[in-house]
Amino acid sequence: MGTPVKLYIYDLSNGLAKSLSAQLTGRQIDGIWHTSIVVFGKEVFYGQGINTTAPGRSHHGQPLQVVDLGETAIDEDTWNEYLDEMRDHYTADKYHLLDFNCNSFTNDCAGFLTGGSIPSFVKDLPTDFLSTPFGAALRPTIDAMYRRPSPGVPAAAPPPNQPVAASLLQAVAAQAQASASTPAPPPVTPLAATESLAGPMHPSTNSASFRTLLRTHRAVVAFFTDEQGCPPCRMIAPVFEQLASEKGIRGANGGRGAAFTKIDMRVGAGGTLASEWSVRVTPTFMFFLDGIKVSDLKGADAGELRTQIDLLLFQAYPPHPHSSLALPTVKALSLAPILFTQVPALDTVLAKFVSFVDAAPASPASAQAKEVLRAQVVPYLKARFAPAPVANGTKSTSLPSATPTLLVPWAAATTTLASTLQPDALFPLVDMWRLAVLDPAAATWLAAAPSAGPVGVLACIARDALSQATQDKGTRNYVLTALRLLANAFGCAPLARVLLAGSGSDGAALGTLVPALLHADAAVRTAAASLAFNAAASVQRARVAAGAGLGGVSAGGSKADDADVAAAADEDWQVELASALVEALQREEGEDVVHRLVAALACLLRFAPADGQVASLLDVLGARTVVLRKLAMPSVQKKEVRKLVEEVGDLCPSA
Missing domain, CATH: 3.40.30.10 (Glutaredoxin)
Structure with missing residues (x-):
C-alpha cells in the first residue's frame, strides 16, 4: 500500500486577489497561490531554499485548500535523497515569483512521487496573469524585484498608476520567499536573485x-x-x-x-x-x-x-501584415494618454459651486456635501496640484495622495449633489474630479468602485445631456469638463477598463464620446477626440503588451484564447469607436481635431487582426477614402499631420 501525497494550497494575497483582480486585470483571479507537498508526515515547500516543517505549521498558517494527489510507492529514504539532490537546484537566489517558485517545486515533487502534476488552476496562474495587459505592464516590476542590480544601472521604477499593485506584489513575494522560521517578513524587502533568472x-x-x-x-x-x-x-x-x-x-x-x-x-x-x-x-x-x-x-x-x-x-x-509597411510617423506616435492638467483657481471654483448649491433647495445632505468640499476636498487639491512654495521659493516634491478617508465622503457628496443639481451647475464639481484622477491613489480607488463610482455617475450625466436636442452654455461646459475628466481617467489603465466595461452606446465612456465627436462646439470636439485617442491608444498598448497582432500570443509567450489576446478591450466597442471616428472625420475641418482622430484610427488599425471586425467595418465604410480626403482640406497644413494622414490611409483596408 502506498503513502498518501497531499498538496497544501495557500493564498498569499489573503483574499485581495479575489476582491481586486477583476478591476485590475479584467479577469477574475481567486488567489495568488503558494503550495507545499505533504508526505511522510512532513510539509515541504520552496522559498528560502527547500524548507521542511510539520503539516500546517509553516509561517503561512493553515492551508486554504488541501488536494489529494494520490499515493506514492517511493519510500521515505528515496524521497529524502531526492530532496537532498534538489537542494542544489532550488536555491534561495533562484526564486522568481512567476518563473521559478514554490509551485514549480511542488509540480516537480508531484511528478517524482506520483507521476502526476499539481492542479492546472495553480500552475497556470502566471500564464493567466501575464495574458492580461495589466499583468504584462507589471512584468517589469516583478522582474526588477528579482534582478541583481548592475553597476551604473538605475533600479527600475514601478509602472505608473500602479503603486497599490506594485506594493501588493512586493508583499506577496516577501511572504512567498520567507523561510519557515520567519514569523513576519517585512513587506518591501529587496529580494536577492541571479541575473540569469531575469x-x-x-x-x-x-x-x-x-x-x-x-x-x-x-x-x-x-x-x-x-x-x-x-x-x-x-x-x-x-x-x-x-x-x-x-x-x-x-x-x-x-x-x-x-x-x-x-x-x-x-x-x-x-x-x-x-x-x-x-x-x-x-x-x-x-x-x-x-x-x-x-x-x-x-x-x-x-x-x-x-x-x-x-x-x-x-x-x-508570423509577422503582422502591417509590419512590412514603412510607417515612420505612425511608429513615432506617443501612446501616452492626452491629459488635461491645468489647475484652475480652486477657491474660485469652490465659491462658484457653492453659489450653485445655495441656489438649489436646501437640505442637510447638500449642506454636508458643501462642508466636505470646503474642509477636505479643496485643501487636498491645493496641496496636491497647486502646492505653495516652501522657504527657498521652490515647490515641495512631497505631494499628498488621496485616501479613503477623503474619497469615501467625497464620493457620497458627489452622488448627493448629482441627484439634486442640473448639469449646468455641476461642472465645477466635475473639474475637481478631473484633477483627482491624475492622482494614482485616487484613480486606483475609483477603479475598485462599482462602475467607477462618482466618475461613472458624472459620465452618465454627460451622456444623457448629449442626448438632448438642444444644449445651453451651461450644459456645454458640463459636457466639456466631463470629457476632460474621462480623458484623464485613461491615465490609469484599471480605471479606463472599468469605464469601458460593458460599453456600447449605453456605456458611460463610449456613450459620451460618440455624440461628442459630432458636437457643434470645437472645444468639445477637441476634448472628445482626445478621449478617442486615449481609448484607441489603450487598445494598441494592450495588443503590443499581449503580443496580439504580432503572432497571436499573450504576454509571457504563453498560449491564449483569441478572446484573451483581443486584449483588454472588447471588439464590439472598438467597432463602434471606429465607426464614430470615420463619421467624425467626414465632417471635421479643424486640423488639431483631425490630427487626434487620425491618430486614434492609427492605434485601432496598426495591429488589428487582419480578419477582425474593425478592419472589415472600415473597409465597408470606405475609411481609406475618408482619411485621404483630409489632404485636400486647406486647414490641414502641418507636415506631420499630412504625413500621418497618408500613412493611416495606407493602413486602412481597401477593396
Whole structure:
C-alpha cells in the first residue's frame, strides 16, 4: 500500500486577489497561490531554499485548500535523497515569483512521487496573469524585484498608476520567499536573485514539469544535457543561455518568444525524461510548437542552434501584415494618454459651486456635501496640484495622495449633489474630479468602485445631456469638463477598463464620446477626440503588451484564447469607436481635431487582426477614402499631420 501525497494550497494575497483582480486585470483571479507537498508526515515547500516543517505549521498558517494527489510507492529514504539532490537546484537566489517558485517545486515533487502534476488552476496562474495587459505592464516590476542590480544601472521604477499593485506584489513575494522560521517578513524587502533568472529559463526535472511547459507555451526549446560528463554541453551552455535571454519570452520582442528549458540528465528524473524522448547523445536540442516536436539538433553547433530557434519563432509568430509597411510617423506616435492638467483657481471654483448649491433647495445632505468640499476636498487639491512654495521659493516634491478617508465622503457628496443639481451647475464639481484622477491613489480607488463610482455617475450625466436636442452654455461646459475628466481617467489603465466595461452606446465612456465627436462646439470636439485617442491608444498598448497582432500570443509567450489576446478591450466597442471616428472625420475641418482622430484610427488599425471586425467595418465604410480626403482640406497644413494622414490611409483596408 502506498503513502498518501497531499498538496497544501495557500493564498498569499489573503483574499485581495479575489476582491481586486477583476478591476485590475479584467479577469477574475481567486488567489495568488503558494503550495507545499505533504508526505511522510512532513510539509515541504520552496522559498528560502527547500524548507521542511510539520503539516500546517509553516509561517503561512493553515492551508486554504488541501488536494489529494494520490499515493506514492517511493519510500521515505528515496524521497529524502531526492530532496537532498534538489537542494542544489532550488536555491534561495533562484526564486522568481512567476518563473521559478514554490509551485514549480511542488509540480516537480508531484511528478517524482506520483507521476502526476499539481492542479492546472495553480500552475497556470502566471500564464493567466501575464495574458492580461495589466499583468504584462507589471512584468517589469516583478522582474526588477528579482534582478541583481548592475553597476551604473538605475533600479527600475514601478509602472505608473500602479503603486497599490506594485506594493501588493512586493508583499506577496516577501511572504512567498520567507523561510519557515520567519514569523513576519517585512513587506518591501529587496529580494536577492541571479541575473540569469531575469531571463526566460524554466526548470524541467521530470515528465510532469516538462508536459506543463509544453502545454502552457506556444514555442519551447529544450536542451538535454549532462553538464558533469559532457564537455560539449558545458561549451554550448553559455550560448544557450544567451539565446534564451535574446529570444525568450522576456526578450525585446513585444512579448513573443520561446520558453527555454535545460534538462540535466543527472538531476531529479531528468534521465528518465530523456529516455522518454529517446535522447541518446548529449547535447541534444528539441524544438516544440504547440506541444508537438517539430525538429531536433544533436551536437554543439551554435550557428545551427540559432537558426533553428529563429525558424521556430517564425513558425510560431508570423509577422503582422502591417509590419512590412514603412510607417515612420505612425511608429513615432506617443501612446501616452492626452491629459488635461491645468489647475484652475480652486477657491474660485469652490465659491462658484457653492453659489450653485445655495441656489438649489436646501437640505442637510447638500449642506454636508458643501462642508466636505470646503474642509477636505479643496485643501487636498491645493496641496496636491497647486502646492505653495516652501522657504527657498521652490515647490515641495512631497505631494499628498488621496485616501479613503477623503474619497469615501467625497464620493457620497458627489452622488448627493448629482441627484439634486442640473448639469449646468455641476461642472465645477466635475473639474475637481478631473484633477483627482491624475492622482494614482485616487484613480486606483475609483477603479475598485462599482462602475467607477462618482466618475461613472458624472459620465452618465454627460451622456444623457448629449442626448438632448438642444444644449445651453451651461450644459456645454458640463459636457466639456466631463470629457476632460474621462480623458484623464485613461491615465490609469484599471480605471479606463472599468469605464469601458460593458460599453456600447449605453456605456458611460463610449456613450459620451460618440455624440461628442459630432458636437457643434470645437472645444468639445477637441476634448472628445482626445478621449478617442486615449481609448484607441489603450487598445494598441494592450495588443503590443499581449503580443496580439504580432503572432497571436499573450504576454509571457504563453498560449491564449483569441478572446484573451483581443486584449483588454472588447471588439464590439472598438467597432463602434471606429465607426464614430470615420463619421467624425467626414465632417471635421479643424486640423488639431483631425490630427487626434487620425491618430486614434492609427492605434485601432496598426495591429488589428487582419480578419477582425474593425478592419472589415472600415473597409465597408470606405475609411481609406475618408482619411485621404483630409489632404485636400486647406486647414490641414502641418507636415506631420499630412504625413500621418497618408500613412493611416495606407493602413486602412481597401477593396
